[in-house]
Amino acid sequence: MSIVTLESPYTTLPALIAAHAQESADHPALIEGDQRMTYRELSAEADRVAAALQRDGLQASDAIAICAANSINYAVLFVGALRAGVTVAPLAPSSTPESLLGMLADSAAKLFFADVSTLNAIDAIRERLGMPLLSLDNSGAERHYNDWLAADGAKPSPVDITPEMTFNVIYSSGTTGEPKGIVQSHGMRWSHIQRGLTMGYGPDCRTLMSTPLYSNTTLVSFLPTIGLGGTVVIMAKFDAERYLKLAEANRITHSMLVPVQYQRIMARPDFDSYDLSSYIMKFSTSAPFHAELKADVLKRWPGGLVEFYGMTEGGGSCALAAHTYPDKLHTVGLPMEGHDMRVIDEDGVELPRGEIGEVVGHSPAMMAGYLNKPQKTAEAEWYDSTGKRFIRTGDVGRFDEEGFLTLMDRRKDMIISGGFNIYPSDLEAELRKHPDLQDVTVVGVASTSWGETPVAYIVPFAGRTVEAEQVKAWFNERVGKTQRLTRVIITDELPRSAIGKVLKRELRDQFLAEFGVLA
CATH class of the missing domain: 3.40.50.12780 (ANL, N-terminal domain)
Structure with a gap:
């Protein structure tokens, strides 16, 4: 060219x-x-x-x-x-x-x-x-x-x-x-x-x-x-073994994978037998990419690793060059060049670094709007005092003193229990420390006493037996009173979209249908 x-x-x-x-x-x-x-x-x-x-x-x-x-x-x-x-x-x-x-x-x-x-x-x-x-x-x-x-x-x-x-x-x-x-x-x-x-x-x-x-x-x-x-x-369809064979045979240099794909690839016992030395850069986006998994990819998979955070709607995006900032793997990185990202409170007032609020962003790459939905478009927009247009992400996060963004959760997934804000991502991070759990997620379900209360869905590693009540007791001993789980449910697999996002709404609906509103 x-x-x-x-x-x-x-x-x-x-x-x-x-x-x-x-x-x-x-x-x-x-x-x-x-x-x-x-x-x-x-x-x-x-x-x-x-x-x-x-x-x-x-x-x-x-x-x-x-x-x-x-x-x-x-x-x-x-x-x-x-x-x-x-x-x-x-x-x-x-x-x-x-x-x-x-x-x-x-x-x-x-x-x-x-x-x-x-x-x-x-x-x-x-x-x-x-x-x-x-x-x-x-x-x-x-x-x-x-x-x-x-x-x-x-x-x-x-x-x-x-x-x-x-x-x-x-x-x-x-x-x-x-x-x-x-x-x-x-x-x-x-x-x-x-x-x-x-x-x-x-x-x-x-x-x-x-x-x-x-x-x-x-x-x-x-x-x-x-x-x-x-x-x-x-x-046509992802398969971890097929992916590795294609990568080796075609001397792949670049790839975009969602976190659950990285998880399945890195879990293969034969991963280290494949020649992946041709890789220049690997990317990830669309779902939470946990620090421990990023570290494993950096350690065993040649080439750089960049995590993108942003929305299909556009607005501001962050990028974490994990190979450059291995001490920032818990974050989604810095705003990209030309991208203006801020945090606002529920009243639309901009917050300083270190405070938690909704992430909004402006960039050269923003959607024109939602097709045929001017009201939805307006709801997705935020304007600063100069009239500059930003897109609301619906995500809750905070910027540290060096400008790196740490995400807490989607606003709609945040649990408000007894007046306290509970971030499922914090609970999930602690649950992942359990040696027998392969996959976890936490959702808020309706409660007559608390408004909402946290429930965990867990997937044990193959061949390992766990008891829901034992996991619940193990977890609740490790967290504060307001973060304790009301129930733990064991499942074979978490429902995910085609690009790896856990479908928490499905789990909330499923729980309500099976158990109703908790006391």
Whole structure:
């Protein structure tokens, strides 16, 4: 990629890929199993997608929706839609059929692309879609992706893509209510690609993508890789052993993983037998990354480790270069360059360092707003005394004297028991010290005496037997009276989203259904 293009004030991803197709045509862009696609092929296939969309009457700023597992077809469709100026709404395959209908309507998608797994899941609602349905993996639908594509060599009409135009709409998980469409612009994504230059992305990088493409977690790694001419190795579904084999065979240099993936990889007894010496940088985001696990990754996995803290909505972000600050592993790092992050109280008054409050942030990369939800957008915003716009994170934290941010919990997960604020993360950190527990989480459940009271869900290591009452007694001896657990529940697995977040709302609902309100 020519330095002139990279230093431009603004360049689109489709333009970058077209440049790679000219300058490094035979360099691999995408790898999935035995299938390889060069930049020449990626750009040509993106042209076919863009031409097909224009043939079907889609205009710039119209939208398509995609609901499927990771694949080369998915990546090509995404890039091709952008080349036509079309907005992409990537949807989670784990969504319920009714939730999918709501997101499709909200995004105003003109076409819906799905793979066979999604097609089977939505069979009962196909007649209610209200838009053409295409099979991305060429099975299970009346119209297949390969047949839909424009002819080989087809070229779309040029589209002027401005920074303000919508790149994608990413929907919140919906685990805390109705999914909200987060609108992100081409200008915002360009800033993410430029940031990749500081993280070692470039033509020689090889990124192993094992998180889903509908997630911003994935896109902040996928987009700099192909935007800067590197190679993406695609996993349709994460598996720790498969990940390690692919990493070794492909001499992977970069990877974005969520904490639970690191946990499963590091727990493998054969981890140290794999040659991972090619790694330059590993990243993590989307869920709490515990200090002990970070330390283990630093000790046994070559290359740097950077944890990002931020929101899909944008606003301020922090980064912890764990390899540079090994004494700050309990934090999520420092605000990134150009990012302004602060802490406010419940009345919106800014707090000084050391005090606990809600984290808010401002940066060049912020959502335009929630699609079709101006009131929700307004609720997510905070303005300082100068009128500067910030995005509320909903997270509770504090900055130390050196400017590093320590997170306590999500505001909605904080437990208020008998008038005291209890942070589940503090309780979880203590629970993890129990030698027989592999995974833990703490939620607040309704109590007639206290308003809320903490309950722990625990997952023992395989082959180890624990008693709930013994764990409860062990824990309650180690903490203050207000932090004591009311109940401990043993389970085989904690419910998690596709990007590793513990679904605490599900656990609260499950507890209420099984046990009701506690005394």
